[in-house]
Amino acid sequence: MIRASGITLRRGTKVLLDDTSFVVNSSERLGIVGKNGAGKSTLFSLLKGELDLDAGNLEMPASWRIASVEQDIRHPSRPAREFVIDGDQGLRQLQAKREQTPDSEGHRIAELETALVEADAWTAPSRAEQLLAGLGFAPDTWMKPVNEFSGGWQMRLALARALMAPSELLLLDEPTNHLDLDAMLWLEKWLAAYSGTVIVISHDTEFLDAVARSILHFDQAKLVRYKGGYEDFLTQRAERMRQTRLAWERQTRETARLKQFIDRFKAKATKAKQAQSRVKALARMETLAPLHAEAGIDLYLPSPDSMPDPLLILDDITTGYRSEQGDTPILKNVKLMLRGGARIGVLGVNGAGKSTLIKTLAQELPALAGHYRPSKGLNIGYFAQHQLEMLDAGSTPLQHLARIAPEEREQTLRNYLGRFGFSGDMVNQHIAPLSGGEKARLALALIVWQKPNLLLLDEPSNHLDVDTREALATALAEYDGSMLLVSHDRHLLRTTVDEFWIVADGGVTEFDGDLDDYREWLLQRSAQQRAEAREEARDAGNENSNSGAGETEADRKARKRLEAEARQRLSAQRKPLEKELNTIEKKMDTLRVRLQTLDATIADTELYTDARRDERVKVLAEHGELNKQLEQAETRWLTLQEEIEALEQQFNEATQQ
CATH class of the missing domain: 1.20.5 (Single alpha-helices involved in coiled-coils or other helix-helix interfaces)
Structure with missing residues (x-):
C-alpha cells in the first residue's frame, strides 16, 4: 500500500498540502478531485518520485512498477504499434539482449527465450493492437509513424503505451480528454479488468463514477477520503x-x-x-472552522431575441474537404431539419465526421453538394477548441469584449464577464497566462454575447474543472435557444439534450434512444465488425489453401506442426480466461437470485413501517451494493468474452499464413 503521514507539499510559495495523511490500498480504484491548481498533478509527480516532500513521510512498496501517460512524445518516427510495445521496457530490454547474444551461447539463449515467454513476448504485437483498436485506431494506421498523427491522437498513443506497461500502480491524469464516448467505455472496461492499483484524476464525473471506488478530495490543503464514486462523494x-x-x-x-x-x-x-x-x-477548546463550499462559477447564457421554426434544413447535403487534388467527401446525402428549441447531442466515434457536420452547420465548411437552407433570423453561435487559439494573447478579457461591443459602458461589460468567472482585476489580465479552462470560458462569453438562437458546441467542456462543467451544464439546461452539442462528457449530455443524432458510416441519422441505448448500439456494432473481420479472414484463408494445393510433404508436415503449436498456445491462453468466465457466471447467477429475493422484500409495503426501519436500511443498502457487484461482473464477463474472441482470431490468422 501507499502510506502518507503528515506530508506538506509546496509549489513555489503556494501550499498545496499542509500536514495531511492518506492511505491507498493495493488494487484500489481511487479518484482524485479538486479545483484546477489545487495540486492534483503535483501529487502524481510526488508519487512518481519526481518531487521531494517539504515535510512528512511517504512510503511505497519498492517493488511496485509505476505506469503513467508521458506528455513528451519521444521517438516520433516509430510506427504506432512499436511505440506502444515500447511501453513494456522490460520486454524491450530482453529482446535487445536476445538480438545481441551470439548463436554460440546456447545456454544463454535458452535462458533469454524462457524469459521472453514469461514476458509474453509472442503476444505483444496482438496485445498492442487490441489497445490501439480499443482506443479507436483503425488497423491501417497501426504501422503509421507517430508524428503523422495529430496531437490528440498522439496522446491516445501515449495512453496505449502506458496501458501496455506491466505495472502495479497506474496513474492516469485526465485520460478521457482526447477520447470519444466509445473509447471511453472501452477504457472503463479495461480498467475494471486491471489487477493493480489505479489512481485517476478526472473532471468527467460519470467516468469517475464508473471507475473509482473511493475519492480523495483536495480540500483546504488537506486530502479527505470519501467512500464510493463521485455521486457518493457529493x-x-x-x-x-x-x-x-x-x-x-x-x-x-x-x-x-x-x-x-x-x-x-x-x-x-x-x-x-x-x-x-x-x-x-x-x-x-479546539477552534473549529465551518467548511465552506468552494466558490463556484455561475455561467450565464442570454436568451435569444427570436426563435424561427424551423431554424435550418439540410437537403441532401454532401460535405467534406476541397483541395487541388479534388473533393474528399466525409458525409453524404444528409437530410435533416433543425427545429426551433431543439436540443440535440451528436454521437459518433472519432473521425466519423462530427466536427465536419458542426463546421458545415456553422458554414465554416461549404457543402460540396446539396442545399443548406437557413431560416430568416438564424443567428449561430459556434464554439470549438481551435477558437481558443484565436484569442489575442496580448489583450485582456475586457478588451476582447469591448471590440465586439464598443458602444457598451465598461461597467456593463465588467458585469457580464463576471458571470463567466472574470471579476475584479481578472478582466484586465492578459490572455497568455490563462489556463485552458479560463480561455474556454472567455471564448464562450464572447460567442453568446450576440444572443444566438442556435448554439453549435464542439467539446465545450474540455479543460474545464468539475465545478465549471457543472455550471456549464446548468447554464445550457436553462438556455432558451436551440443547441447542437458534441461532447464525450456523458453527464453534460444527459443533463442538457433531449435527442441524439449519430454520425456513422458517412451519414447522419436520428437516434431513437438515450446514452445507455447508444452503449448497447456500440457493443452490437463492435461485435458485428469483429464477425465480419473473421469472415473475411476465413475467406482469405480458403483462397490461400486452394492456391497452395501443390505443397510438398515436408511443407505439409511443417504446417501441421505449426498449427498444433498454435492450438497448444491458444489452449494455454484460453484456459485461465474460461476458468474465470465460469467463476463469474456462477457469481452472476448467485447475485441475481439474491437480488430477486431482495426485490420481493422491497415490494412488501410493511417494510416501510417504523418497526422495520433498521431492516429496511440494511435491505436497501445490500440491494444497492449487489447491483454494483452485478454490473462489475457483467462488465468483466464482456471483457473476457472479447479476449477469448481475440485469441481465436489470432489463431485463425496464424494458421492461415
Missing part, C-alpha cells in the same frame, strides 16, 4: 459540511457563554475560581 461531502457547520455553531454558542461568564464574574472573589476554570476550558 452526498457525503454535503453531509460532512452540514455536520461541521452544526458543530461550529454549537462551539460558537459555547464560546460566547464562557466569555460572558468570565466577563461577569472574573472580578468577584467568590466566583474567581469558577471564572478561572472557564478561562482554562476556553483555552483548551
Whole structure:
C-alpha cells in the first residue's frame, strides 16, 4: 500500500498540502478531485518520485512498477504499434539482449527465450493492437509513424503505451480528454479488468463514477477520503459540511457563554475560581472552522431575441474537404431539419465526421453538394477548441469584449464577464497566462454575447474543472435557444439534450434512444465488425489453401506442426480466461437470485413501517451494493468474452499464413 503521514507539499510559495495523511490500498480504484491548481498533478509527480516532500513521510512498496501517460512524445518516427510495445521496457530490454547474444551461447539463449515467454513476448504485437483498436485506431494506421498523427491522437498513443506497461500502480491524469464516448467505455472496461492499483484524476464525473471506488478530495490543503464514486462523494461531502457547520455553531454558542461568564464574574472573589476554570476550558477548546463550499462559477447564457421554426434544413447535403487534388467527401446525402428549441447531442466515434457536420452547420465548411437552407433570423453561435487559439494573447478579457461591443459602458461589460468567472482585476489580465479552462470560458462569453438562437458546441467542456462543467451544464439546461452539442462528457449530455443524432458510416441519422441505448448500439456494432473481420479472414484463408494445393510433404508436415503449436498456445491462453468466465457466471447467477429475493422484500409495503426501519436500511443498502457487484461482473464477463474472441482470431490468422 501507499502510506502518507503528515506530508506538506509546496509549489513555489503556494501550499498545496499542509500536514495531511492518506492511505491507498493495493488494487484500489481511487479518484482524485479538486479545483484546477489545487495540486492534483503535483501529487502524481510526488508519487512518481519526481518531487521531494517539504515535510512528512511517504512510503511505497519498492517493488511496485509505476505506469503513467508521458506528455513528451519521444521517438516520433516509430510506427504506432512499436511505440506502444515500447511501453513494456522490460520486454524491450530482453529482446535487445536476445538480438545481441551470439548463436554460440546456447545456454544463454535458452535462458533469454524462457524469459521472453514469461514476458509474453509472442503476444505483444496482438496485445498492442487490441489497445490501439480499443482506443479507436483503425488497423491501417497501426504501422503509421507517430508524428503523422495529430496531437490528440498522439496522446491516445501515449495512453496505449502506458496501458501496455506491466505495472502495479497506474496513474492516469485526465485520460478521457482526447477520447470519444466509445473509447471511453472501452477504457472503463479495461480498467475494471486491471489487477493493480489505479489512481485517476478526472473532471468527467460519470467516468469517475464508473471507475473509482473511493475519492480523495483536495480540500483546504488537506486530502479527505470519501467512500464510493463521485455521486457518493457529493452526498457525503454535503453531509460532512452540514455536520461541521452544526458543530461550529454549537462551539460558537459555547464560546460566547464562557466569555460572558468570565466577563461577569472574573472580578468577584467568590466566583474567581469558577471564572478561572472557564478561562482554562476556553483555552483548551479546539477552534473549529465551518467548511465552506468552494466558490463556484455561475455561467450565464442570454436568451435569444427570436426563435424561427424551423431554424435550418439540410437537403441532401454532401460535405467534406476541397483541395487541388479534388473533393474528399466525409458525409453524404444528409437530410435533416433543425427545429426551433431543439436540443440535440451528436454521437459518433472519432473521425466519423462530427466536427465536419458542426463546421458545415456553422458554414465554416461549404457543402460540396446539396442545399443548406437557413431560416430568416438564424443567428449561430459556434464554439470549438481551435477558437481558443484565436484569442489575442496580448489583450485582456475586457478588451476582447469591448471590440465586439464598443458602444457598451465598461461597467456593463465588467458585469457580464463576471458571470463567466472574470471579476475584479481578472478582466484586465492578459490572455497568455490563462489556463485552458479560463480561455474556454472567455471564448464562450464572447460567442453568446450576440444572443444566438442556435448554439453549435464542439467539446465545450474540455479543460474545464468539475465545478465549471457543472455550471456549464446548468447554464445550457436553462438556455432558451436551440443547441447542437458534441461532447464525450456523458453527464453534460444527459443533463442538457433531449435527442441524439449519430454520425456513422458517412451519414447522419436520428437516434431513437438515450446514452445507455447508444452503449448497447456500440457493443452490437463492435461485435458485428469483429464477425465480419473473421469472415473475411476465413475467406482469405480458403483462397490461400486452394492456391497452395501443390505443397510438398515436408511443407505439409511443417504446417501441421505449426498449427498444433498454435492450438497448444491458444489452449494455454484460453484456459485461465474460461476458468474465470465460469467463476463469474456462477457469481452472476448467485447475485441475481439474491437480488430477486431482495426485490420481493422491497415490494412488501410493511417494510416501510417504523418497526422495520433498521431492516429496511440494511435491505436497501445490500440491494444497492449487489447491483454494483452485478454490473462489475457483467462488465468483466464482456471483457473476457472479447479476449477469448481475440485469441481465436489470432489463431485463425496464424494458421492461415
